Amino acid sequence: xxxDCADDLLQDTWLRIHRxxxxxxxxxxxxxxxxxxxxxxxxxxxxxxxxxxxRETPMQQIELPAHAPRPGQLPDFETLxxxxxxxxxxxxxxLKVSGLTLEETARATSSTVGAVKQKAHRAYERLxxxxxxxxxx
Amino acid sequence: xxxxxxxxALLANGKSRVWSAEHGAHLNGCKSCRRLAAVLAAASPDVExxxxxxxxxxxxxxxxxxxxxxxxxxxxxxxxxxxIAIFVFFAGLGVLxxxxxxxxxxxxxxxxAMLGALSIGAILLAWSLANQMxxxxxxRLSPASLPIAVTITLAILAAALFRFEQEDQFWMRSWxxxxxxxxxxxLAAIPTWFALRRGAFLSPRTxxxxxxxxxxxxxxxxxxxRCQNLEAAHILVSHLGMAVLxxxxxxxxxxxxxxxxxxxxxx
Numbered sequence: 001x002x003x004d005c006a007d008d009l010l011q012d013t014w015l016r017i018h019r020x021x022x023x024x025x026x027x028x029x030x031x032x033x034x035x036x037x038x039x040x041x042x043x044x045x046x047x048x049x050x051x052x053x054x055r056e057t058p059m060q061q062i063e064l065p066a067h068a069p070r071p072g073q074l075p076d077f078e079t080l081x082x083x084x085x086x087x088x089x090x091x092x093x094x095l096k097v098s099g100l101t102l103e104e105t106a107r108a109t110s111s112t113v114g115a116v117k118q119k120a121h122r123a124y125e126r127l128x129x130x131x132x133x134x135x136x137x
Numbered sequence: 138x139x140x141x142x143x144x145x146a147l148l149a150n151g152k153s154r155v156w157s158a159e160h161g162a163h164l165n166g167c168k169s170c171r172r173l174a175a176v177l178a179a180a181s182p183d184v185e186x187x188x189x190x191x192x193x194x195x196x197x198x199x200x201x202x203x204x205x206x207x208x209x210x211x212x213x214x215x216x217x218x219x220x221i222a223i224f225v226f227f228a229g230l231g232v233l234x235x236x237x238x239x240x241x242x243x244x245x246x247x248x249x250a251m252l253g254a255l256s257i258g259a260i261l262l263a264w265s266l267a268n269q270m271x272x273x274x275x276x277r278l279s280p281a282s283l284p285i286a287v288t289i290t291l292a293i294l295a296a297a298l299f300r301f302e303q304e305d306q307f308w309m310r311s312w313x314x315x316x317x318x319x320x321x322x323x324l325a326a327i328p329t330w331f332a333l334r335r336g337a338f339l340s341p342r343t344x345x346x347x348x349x350x351x352x353x354x355x356x357x358x359x360x361x362x363r364c365q366n367l368e369a370a371h372i373l374v375s376h377l378g379m380a381v382l383x384x385x386x387x388x389x390x391x392x393x394x395x396x397x398x399x400x401x402x403x404x
Contacts, residue, residue, distance in 0.1 A: 020337035023210045023271045031197045033273030040272070040339040044395075077180045095148065096180040099190030102148060107273040110339055115279060117148060124144045124173060131172045 005049065013041040031100065032107030039090075039108060080127055088123035091116055138163040143170045147177060210336060213267040213274070219332055220263035224355050227325035231359025235317055239364045247298050247367075254294050255358045258287040262351040269344050270336020281343045284350045284384055291377055299369040311375035314360050318376070322356030322383045341391035349387020353380030 016037050024033050081089050094105045106113045138159050146160055156164065164171050210216075240248055265283050268274040278286075304310065329352055338344035357380040364376070 020272065022207050023337045025210065025212065025271055028271070028273065029197075030201050031193060033271070034197075034200070036272035036339055037337075077176055080176060092177075096177050097190075098193060103275060107275050110269070110272075110274075110276065110280065110343075112276050112279055120148055121144055124147065127176065128169050128173055131176065132169065 005045070009041060009045045012045065013038045016041055029104060029107065032104045035094070035100070035104070035108030036110060080130055081123075083130060084123050084126055088119050088126065091119045092123050095120060140167060140170050143167070143174065147174065210271060213264075213271070216267035216270060216332065216336075217260075217263045220266060220329065220351065221260060223325055223328050223332070224259045224263065224351065227321050227352075227355040228358040230324075231318065231321040231356060232362050234321075235359060235363040237362045239362050242365045242367060250294060250298055251361060252358065254291055255354055255361065258291060259351055259354045259358075262287065262347050262354070266333065266344065266347055266351065269338045269340075269347070270333060272337055272339055280340075280347060284346045287350065288377070288381060288384070291380075292373060295372045295377060296369055299367050299372055301369045304366075304368050304371060307371065307374075310366060311371055311378075314364050314366075314371070314375040315379050317363070318356035318360035318379050319383075320356075321359050322353045322379065325352040325355040326383070326387075341394040342388055343391070345387035345389070345391025345394075346384055347387070349390075350380055350384035352387075353383030356380070356383070 017034065020037065024030070081092055084092065090109065091105060094100045094108060095102070100108065102113050102116055106116045109116065140163075143160060143163060146156070164174060243251070261278065261283060265276070265278060265280050268276055269280050326348070329348055333344065333348060357376045360376050360379070361372070364372075366372075
């Protein structure tokens with residue numbers, strides 16, 4: 001995502017928050033409410049971008065050098081979670097980077113606490129496998 | 138202490154790096170867990186979310202202190218009751234219009250089980266829809282899975298309660314029930330739509346799927362009370378099939394709304 005797209009998404013998110021401000025219920029946690037709206041804005045933004053990109057011809061493809069970890073060094077978090085499926089990556093990012101609780105993550109993703117736990121456990125399994133594979137190289 | 142306990146602790150700890158003595162002992166002995174814990178502990182706030190968790194909490198505090206609802210949305214319970222009232226009204230309207238001859242041929246067990254299941258399905262869907270109207274609601278049942286679970290449960294129940302028999306003019310009889318019950322489902326959809334518009338459903342397709350099935354069950358209940366045909370395939374295809382079709386129509390409507398890019402509705 002480019003900086004311009006991120007700025008558009010931010011504006012879109014705040015606009016949506018303003019439009020649906022009446023749906024916030026007193027006493028309910030604010031952060032999951034905001035996250036849920038922002039998440040939906042992100043999904044809609046990605047779909048829009050995909051539709052536009054499918055009609056565009058890329059001008060130039062620049063290959064970025066891969067940053068492989070040195071032998072014995074742990075791969076960085078960003079590299080590891082990039083290989084997770086989108087739903088698992090989203091949950092791990094919310095729990096570990098943004099510091100949301102399980103319930104807040106469930107609220108923000110419109111799913112249940114059990115589903116969030118399941119995704120997190122699957123993500124951990126996958127991360128274990130990736131760490132093991134990296135060590136065996 | 139197993140690796141599963143470590144994973145549960147990783148979920149519970151959030152960003153904290155404090156481990157109990159038991160967890161610490163396992164980590165000392167398990168390389169896989171140690172590496173996993175080390176990688177997650179090193180999760181940088183710069184990854185995907187440049188905002189520090191502390192800043193997020195501060196934003197939350199400021200927003201909460203200054204948040205004044207403008208014609209705030211009613212509590213979930215009120216919406217659920219409103220939706221259930223819509224269901225009861227249109228199912229009742231169907232019964233008044235079409236009659237209740239079906240009750241004279243069903244056994245007490247069949248009537249209570251089938252009609253009870255239809256009603257419980259509608260109540261669960263009403264509660265789920267009321268939850269979906271406010272972003273960030275805590276769902277006890279997945280809004281995407283609930284309509285499917287309700288449909289499968291009703292299908293299994295119908296197949297268990299009623300017998301499969303050879304029937305003459307199967308499709309004509311099925312169409313008759315279908316065309317009698319569908320108008321009540323479509324009528325129920327109108328006030329349901331106006332009620333749901335008050336909220337902000339984040340996934341129009343999911344909400345459409347649930348709302349469609351909800352209104353479809355109103356018609357299905359009316360038809361089940363009216364219809365004297367207790368053949369299982371007939372009930373599955375025409376009564377339940379009508380509810381399923383309403384659910385599909387709701388999903389399609391949700392897809393159209395999503396494509397139009399108006400995923401969030403305003404009051």
